[in-house]
């Protein structure tokens with residue numbers, strides 16, 4: 001029997017099943033531990049959705065990654081159980097920057113970025129919003145409330161009585177004279 005020669009495009013198309021409800025092209029081959037589909041053509045491994053995009057649309061623009069637009073962080077938690085990661089429908093793929101891809105996910109930084117209020121329901125915007133040195137968003141109201149809390153004042157009182165504080169005060173006095 002002669003060896004059947006099929007193109008990469010034919011191979012990819014033979015491995016998908018179209019979900020009539022979502023339109024997703026669900027990969028029927030190997031699914032990697034993180035939920036992505038893996039294509040293996042002539043011993044060359046590739047992400048199936050990327051390979052499909054290359055075959056049907058063209059190369060992914062440099063510096064961009066393919067985002068699954070069928071995945072919506074509002075309804076899908078993401079992660080390895082996400083059924084969209086294995087989708088190879090080029091119509092469900094959009095080249096975006098890594099940052100944009102992260103923004104469309106449920107990562108901790110994306111979740112924080114979407115928060116409009118702190119856990120005490122103060123607005124995380126305008127005057128009340130401060131960006132910390134690590135890029136984290138800080139509620140000014142909560143920060144000042146913490147300073148007024150008895151625990152903080154106790155800590156402050158202890159600090160003023162500590163040896164370290166006395167040392168610093170001595171130094172300051174010496175500098176003044």
Ligand SMILES: [Zn+2]
Nearest residue numbers: 024070087092
């Ligand atoms: Zn899809």
Ligand SMILES: [Zn+2]
Nearest residue numbers: 071076082084
């Ligand atoms: Zn999903």
Ligand SMILES: [Zn+2]
Nearest residue numbers: 118122139142
């Ligand atoms: Zn707050």
